[in-house]
Amino acid sequence: MMQTYQRKRRRKVAEINVVPYIDVMLVLLIIFMATAPLVTQGVKVDLPQAASEPLDAESKPPLVASVNVEGQYFLDNGSVDENSPLQLDEIQALVAAELTVNPDRPVVVNGDRLVPYDTIIQLMVSLQRAGAPSVGLMTEPGE
Structure with missing residues (x-):
């Protein structure tokens, strides 16, 4: 007697396997988290921990670099005409x-x-770049 084997037909699966995509997304997340702090740029600013106070009268007078509405730069250091x-x-160069x-x-x-x-x-x-260790910002007193 001869036995005949019947093959079962496999049904095709119409689902997407998302496991490889999850792996790729986790790797990308780690890469972006590691590189994000390296990409930021800016001027280092030390923020005060308390309410600001005016400069002491005993301290040296500050170098005042000014910018007017037209975008012109001025320096008040006592040796240069501050109106030019x-x-x-x-x-x-002057600040350095x-x-x-x-x-x-x-x-x-x-x-x-x-x-x-x-x-x-x-x-x-x-x-x-001129060598100022920190730069302050002048403000008007609040009302």
Whole structure:
């Protein structure tokens, strides 16, 4: 007697196997979490832990780098005519020269409220390159 084998027909599965996609997504998540802190850029700013106070009258007068509404830069250090606009490289050279003589002299930025953010940042980066350890921002007293 001869036996005949009947093959069972397999039905095709119409589902998507998502396990490999989950593995890939987890690897990408880990890569993005590890690289995200490395991509951020900015100017280092030390935020105060308490309410701000005006500078002491006994401290050295600060170097005041100003930006007006037109985006012109000025420096008030006592030796240059503060009404003549300067270029960023001139301000950087003057601040670097002053900080070599007086390294603990504070540096502050006085900017008009209508000046674009980028203009203020360019000035702060220039002051940082000149050797200013920290740059303060001048404000008007609140009402």
